[in-house]
Amino acid sequence: MRRLFTASFVYLVAGLLSGLFYREFTKLNGFPAGESTQLGLAHTHLLTLGFLVLLVVLVLERMFGLSRSRLFGWFLWTYNAGVVLTAAMLVWHGSLTVLGEQAGPMIAGIAGLGHMLLTAGLVLLMTALGRAIGRERADAPEPAELAA
Template sequence: MKKLYVAAAVYATLGLLAGLFYRTYTVAQDFTGSTQLAVTHTHLLALGFMVMLIVLALDATLKISGSRSFSWFFATYNAGLLLTVGVMVWHGMLQVQGETEVSGAVPGIAGLGHILLTVGMVALLVSLRAPVRDAVARRQA
């Protein structure tokens, strides 16, 4: 549970810093268009901070953090989110600097981040299956 709390706190901090960076960087570059930087703030707060708080509540209720599939969730989900947001920052900075065409590496790496997020979500669902089944059985007994 402590790892989930720390992850939530880190994502909250990163989300707020991403919003600050977006505003500061675009103003300093005199940029007024649309950029990927604009959504890094919300991605970190929603997919990082809020998801970690929800999983923390699930762990407090269902004790899921001891399973091997939960370890897979935590590692792959966090790696996927950090990779995805990192590519968003990279792509956003290129957009602010006027780069209209980006290398195929940008969507490729972003896709890898999304794949890791998906693997993490599946692992979370697997780690929830037995505790939810047991909780339902206890209520019916």
């Protein structure tokens, strides 16, 4: 549970700092307000996919003991790699946009890989959660045992 809390806290700080970077970097470079850049998306991705999702997983861990599953470790590494890779590509692409540079197809490809890792991580999480719920159901007393 400590790892989940720490990771969630790190994403909170990273999300807030990315929002600060977005605001100051665009201002410093005279980027027109209201123009589209992916820097703002990095802020929301880090806060939502990093901070909030891992807080929900922390509650699920507390309720169902997800970390007892071997899949949970795979989820944690895969999902975090996806969040970091996706956010890094958003910052890179957004920074290039603010500087007036063109982003090549490599950035889109790497961002796509980040999204694939996020998807794989979520599949691992749901599989681990399904198994934990099944394990809990199997351990629950039968209705006849409750009446006795």
